[in-house]
Amino acid sequence: MPDAFRPLYTTTAKPQVNAPPLAGETRADVAIVGGGLTGLSSALHLAEAGLSATLLEARAIGNGCSGRNGGQVNPGLKLLPDAVEARWGKDLGGRMVALAHRAPGVVFDLIDKHGIDCAPARTGTIRAAVDAAGVAELRELVRQSAARGGAVRLLDGAQMRAATGSDFYRAGALDPRGGHLNPLAYTRGLALAAQRAGARLHGESPALAVAREGGLWRVRTAQGAVLAPELVIATNGYTGDLWPGLKRVIAPVYTYIAATDPLPEALRRAVMPAGSALYEADWEGVYYRLDEAGRLLIGGRGPQRDARSAADYRHLARHAEARWPALKGLDWPFRWHGQVAVTADHFPHLIAPEPGVHLMLGYNGRGVAMATVAGAAIATRIASGGHARIDLPVRPRITPMPLQRFWRAGAEIATAAFLLRDRLRGR
Numbered sequence: 001m002p003d004a005f006r007p008l009y010t011t012t013a014k015p016q017v018n019a020p021p022l023a024g025e026t027r028a029d030v031a032i033v034g035g036g037l038t039g040l041s042s043a044l045h046l047a048e049a050g051l052s053a054t055l056l057e058a059r060a061i062g063n064g065c066s067g068r069n070g071g072q073v074n075p076g077l078k079l080l081p082d083a084v085e086a087r088w089g090k091d092l093g094g095r096m097v098a099l100a101h102r103a104p105g106v107v108f109d110l111i112d113k114h115g116i117d118c119a120p121a122r123t124g125t126i127r128a129a130v131d132a133a134g135v136a137e138l139r140e141l142v143r144q145s146a147a148r149g150g151a152v153r154l155l156d157g158a159q160m161r162a163a164t165g166s167d168f169y170r171a172g173a174l175d176p177r178g179g180h181l182n183p184l185a186y187t188r189g190l191a192l193a194a195q196r197a198g199a200r201l202h203g204e205s206p207a208l209a210v211a212r213e214g215g216l217w218r219v220r221t222a223q224g225a226v227l228a229p230e231l232v233i234a235t236n237g238y239t240g241d242l243w244p245g246l247k248r249v250i251a252p253v254y255t256y257i258a259a260t261d262p263l264p265e266a267l268r269r270a271v272m273p274a275g276s277a278l279y280e281a282d283w284e285g286v287y288y289r290l291d292e293a294g295r296l297l298i299g300g301r302g303p304q305r306d307a308r309s310a311a312d313y314r315h316l317a318r319h320a321e322a323r324w325p326a327l328k329g330l331d332w333p334f335r336w337h338g339q340v341a342v343t344a345d346h347f348p349h350l351i352a353p354e355p356g357v358h359l360m361l362g363y364n365g366r367g368v369a370m371a372t373v374a375g376a377a378i379a380t381r382i383a384s385g386g387h388a389r390i391d392l393p394v395r396p397r398i399t400p401m402p403l404q405r406f407w408r409a410g411a412e413i414a415t416a417a418f419l420l421r422d423r424l425r426g427r
């Protein structure tokens with residue numbers, strides 16, 4: 001399907017990670033399933049803590065969300081800080097908010113520390129409002145951020161025009177802690193750092209089954225097995241049946257991205273001159289940024305299945321043209337999609353259903369920063385024998401999403417309902 005799936009990052013990220021398939025039986029302190037940011041950050045931080053970690057990835061390292069996302073390094077959780085504290089209490093909720101706010105800084109520091117070549121840009125993240133409800137939400141975000149000594153700043157329509165080059169927005173909230181990067185290059189860089197620290201990584205090694213064997217977990221692949229007292233499963237939007245019921249925690253919602261070639265100089269000055277990452281606080285969930293070569297990457301909703309042709313991405317070019325009419329007629333040679341793990345309560349889920357088991361998933365489209373810090377938190381928890389206080393809730397059991405089996409229909413119905421709403425409002 002070359003026409004339906006032409007990802008950009010495989011041409012811009014270097015280098016490929018050497019992670020041979022697992023062959024034979026091996027022992028480790030920790031077995032990790034999933035070679036995305038959660039699994040790799042766990043592996044890196046475990047190895048740095050002196051524990052042996054063996055990671056199994058079904059395909060290539062970074063093949064999941066981590067190597068195909070929008071590259072936005074977003075501070076904060078999906079819900080506003082007050083809602084986080086209302087749900088989890090002042091202490092844990094407050095620590096979760098603080099963790100999510102410092103998470104982009106952790107990412108950029110890791111990039112510096114390990115010399116990861118992934119075009120990091122600490123240019124801030126803008127949450128943009130297209131209607132009155134969105135503006136009210138931004139005001140509330142800025143108020144809650146100020147109450148916590150935060151740095152989020154409200155941009156009015158004129159300031160948004162200056163930052164984006166578009167008349168499309170009523171307002172924005174600029175968080176200078178955010179920014180963007182090449183996500184596949186970052187993921188591969190984290191993998192190389194984990195290997196240098198001593199972690200063993202195996203690609204093309206789907207975990208087929210886990211079973212208790214004495215005091216250990218046996219994680220079986222086609223040609224081998226890892227035996228370890230601790231098990232991390234970090235399969236996110238690509239979660240299958242490895243752990244009973246785990247895939248019911250999330251809806252693996254499709255999101256699509258299209259990218260241009262480097263824009264001609266005049267357009268480059270007119271589109272996103274501030275160089276920030278931007279996402280719209282709206283149902284379509286449009287997000288975009290310019291990369292280091294001046295390519296425009298724009299993402300948003302799409303069909304809730306694998307793409308069949310370039311036609312499945314055409315609405316993304318239309319989104320871009322609605323924001324910058326000067327882009328009309330531009331070519332969009334790159335296109336790809338992935339499955340974001342959405343949870344019913346909009347929080348990531350770290351679940352410890354049995355001693356020595358850590359299931360981590362559900363970043364609701366904000367995992368570049370959060371998966372990095374969640375992996376580090378899991379490593380801290382394991383290295384401390386489960387005693388260290390971490391800044392994420394640890395749930396004792398899996399909570400399935402209501403009606404999860406119907407997620408595909410649900411996502412499509414929600415899209416249709418919002419489309420209808422917008423037509424009625426004449427947008």
Ligand SMILES: Cc1cc2nc3c(=O)[nH]c(=O)nc-3n(C[C@H](O)[C@H](O)[C@H](O)COP(=O)(O)OP(=O)(O)OC[C@H]3O[C@@H](n4cnc5c(N)ncnc54)[C@H](O)[C@@H]3O)c2cc1C
Pocket residue numbers: 033034035036037038039056057058059061062063064065066067068069070071072073074205206207208234235236237238239240242255256257287299337338339340360361363364365366367368369370371
């Ligand atoms: C198109 C897209 C755009 C996004 N944009 C952004 C963004 O701009 N900013 C942001 O913060 N977040 C974004 N996200 C979300 C973000 O990418 C994720 O939250 C984050 O990468 C999750 O990392 P992870 O390691 O938990 O999961 P993943 O990176 O998905 O890794 C899970 C891995 O598990 C592997 N796996 C599954 N089953 C098995 C098995 N049985 N055995 C071995 N391996 C297995 C999969 O192959 C996969 O590689 C986006 C996601 C998508 C799909």
